[in-house]
Amino acid sequence: MSDNPTTPLHSYTPYQPNKVLPIVFAVLIALSLLTHAFQNFRYRFWRVTFFVFYANMVFMTGWILRAVFSHTPLNLALYIGQTILIYAGPPIFAAAEYNILGRLMQYVPMHTPLHPDRVVIVFVYLGALVEALTGAGAGKLAKSTPGTKKYINGGTLIAISLVLQGVIECAFVSLVALIHYRCARAQMLPRNITVICITLYGTSALVLLRCVFRAIEAFTTYTHSCSGGSCGSIVMNEWYLYAFEAAPMVLYTLWLNLFHPGRFLPRNYKRYLDIDGRTERIGPGWIDERPMLLTVADPFNWQNDARGGQKYWTSPEKYTVCEDGSFALGSASNTSAAEKKQYVRRAV
Incomplete structure (x- = not known):
């Protein structure tokens, strides 16, 4: 956008947007x-x-809108839509990591x-806060003129959200590293746990790379008017x-697909996973029988035992050994065909 009303506006971006790369x-x-x-x-x-x-749905829609916008760079609605959705995708990608970590923690509870569940809830809520700040900031940036107070406020919200997401990612990686270290020290580090930990390190690094880029962009954006x-x-x-x-998030999805x-x-x-690092059992799962108000006031149960009572x-010896193989040994599967085969074997 131009601050000079006599200067013709050719695009809502300070460049003519590429028409091919958004489609790619x-x-x-x-x-x-x-x-x-x-x-x-x-x-x-x-x-x-x-x-x-x-x-993926949010991010893909953002780039589709970007592709359309590249042909009509003076369409304000498209500019706002693609800006918000492209900004909003990565924080949602990060939320996927929190659920994966939660399942890993349930797999090696010791x-x-x-x-x-408490850890996942905390990370997801913090991620939702990042998403809200990101959406609000992107909306302000897209609907205002560079150099104006509204534009600066939008850049400030974006910068705050990026710093917060970076802190969250660092805390997340630290937690993964702690679990990884404890499993290795206890000689409970089969290939499946190693793969999950390395995957979480890698995807977090990609999110952090994007955070650094966007943070630099945000600080540059709201401290300059982009005029002249x-x-x-x-x-x-x-x-x-x-x-x-775009590239880090595509690599992120590729990593999780592989x-x-x-x-x-x-x-x-x-x-x-049992302490022998091979056998898998069906336990009762994590149970928190405290009143709801107490779980809200003390979500990590620091009052008693941080790992549950x-x-x-x-x-x-109280819990059933899984007879359908072991994920630690690579002999178990979540597919319905594997469960059906196990059912037939039991029936025979």
């Missing part, structure tokens, strides 16, 4: 979306990785420092958007 990334994300949906149906893992599907070519390089050059926003958590972790949240994994 929309197609790549659509392919990832279909692949992930297929795997979710195959492994019946929707409850854990639904956010990946949802984020090495979990906190109640898995004074705007920073990131804002003035479109290729940064594709290199540090190493889908449904291949490595059980669908049943009560199924856990029951510690069912200390009495493995």
